[in-house]
Amino acid sequence: MNTVKNDPRPPPVGGVLWSMAGDIRMLLTLPAALTMQVAHPAVGAGVDDHSVFRTxxxxxxxxxxxxxxxxVYGGKDAAEEGRRLRQLHKSISGTDAHGRRYHALTPEYYAWVHATGYPVFRYAQHYLGRPFTEAQERQLYAEWLQVGRVLGIHDRDMPQTVEEFWPYYQKVLDNDLEATLVVRELVATNPALPAPDRGLRWLRLLLRLSWPWLCPRFARIRRFLTIGLMPPDARQAIGLEWTDAQERRLRRFGRVVRAVVPVLPERLRFMPIARRARRAARA
Incomplete structure (x- = not known):
């Protein structure tokens, strides 16, 4: 671990992100944030050209x-992870679908990738948990800015208040987002998606055998949650349809999630890194 004296620290123990970032409900929100990220042509091109998301x-x-x-939970390792990511992105460059040059660390693009987390977490909370109070929304944004510093995003490249964020966000929606090739793949209901290759050997074998049946069903659920947990203004900017019937289904799904997840034991509710950090904080 290569620490630096003035490394930015992760968000505080006991903060809004501390409570939500390791919760299994976070898994449901990530596809919406990813899809908003790659709806920016430069980001979408970078993922299309350089990511292994297909293979x-x-x-x-x-x-x-x-x-x-x-x-969020890495302590002194958080800043090292931020440096690793920036190093990883140094070689990512190319030309987007409109013939424009891009580089992954261009502040405008790098900041947008990070910025998507705030509106998605805020919006999804209405379905998956208790809606944030105004004070919690402000705290969440302040903590998300702190995560941005961990990732090497300069304050000058991100709006520094919630009031400044929304005009910035709307400008990107109005001027930049579109249904890129990667967006269309992420919401496809017939993706060429390989079977999961993680977990116990017998489970991998079972999934491989049942994948022709499971894959289209998984893809439909992924599309449903991706579009449903995406803020409506972003959904509209990208051109993703959402019906009243789907909205009712999402609300019913949310009620089940809100009833079940909070009563789960910590070992089932929180992901491993979060569990270890929470135990260490209590100790």
Missing amino acids: DPWGRGERSLTSLQLW
């Missing part, structure tokens, strides 16, 4: 989730 989607998802957990 190793489960491994990529596991690595991304581990990284996210370290931003």
